[in-house]
Amino acid sequence: MEQRSYSEIVRDLMGDYRYEHSVNVAAEAVELARLYGENEEKAYTAGILHDITKEFPKEEQLRIITDFGIILDDVQQKAPKLWHSISGSVYIQTALDVTDGDIVNAVRYHTTGRANMSLLEKIIYIADYTAQGRTYNGVEIMREKSRSSLEDAMIFSFQFTFQKLSSEGIAIHPDELFAYNDIVLNKRG
Ligand SMILES: [Fe+2]
Ligand SMILES: [Fe+2]
Numbered sequence: 114m115e116q117r118s119y120s121e122i123v124r125d126l127m128g129d130y131r132y133e134h135s136v137n138v139a140a141e142a143v144e145l146a147r148l149y150g151e152n153e154e155k156a157y158t159a160g161i162l163h164d165i166t167k168e169f170p171k172e173e174q175l176r177i178i179t180d181f182g183i184i185l186d187d188v189q190q191k192a193p194k195l196w197h198s199i200s201g202s203v204y205i206q207t208a209l210d211v212t213d214g215d216i217v218n219a220v221r222y223h224t225t226g227r228a229n230m231s232l233l234e235k236i237i238y239i240a241d242y243t244a245q246g247r248t249y250n251g252v253e254i255m256r257e258k259s260r261s262s263l264e265d266a267m268i269f270s271f272q273f274t275f276q277k278l279s280s281e282g283i284a285i286h287p288d289e290l291f292a293y294n295d296i297v298l299n300k301r302g
Pocket of ligand 2: 134138163164241
């Protein structure tokens, strides 16, 4: 049987809009990988796969997560938007046999970030915000920052995210706070 590419697999699992987003994130991740010295193929793979389960029904995502033995914490239980990063990281291992832990973690933490993120994890986190097609207040600043410092870009995105979550009265996942603190405390210069 001919092996299908990740792009073909992803194409069948989501609508046009999200597929285009996935392609754009992959391209953006490759560009950042080139700029910051990460493996471009890994960046492409993590980028094209990052939202792979986003359009799966919520119940199916929960099943994927639970069957893998993962127990959602309080914040995650109340935030279905976070589920696709967890279910996606499981799905690429179980259904697509992705064994590269860095790629798995880049998908796993693309929504919240976490402390001690690898270069690839940061690239996917940022590429999701700076990819072509993204339009939000501040996207140009975010793109500009991403070209000079991934850490500065991440701080900018957390400022934006924390403000939004707190103004809407939504809980902030500890991983996001740990990611923010880690970057702020360890930033050079
Ligand atoms: Fe996502
Ligand atoms: Fe995304």
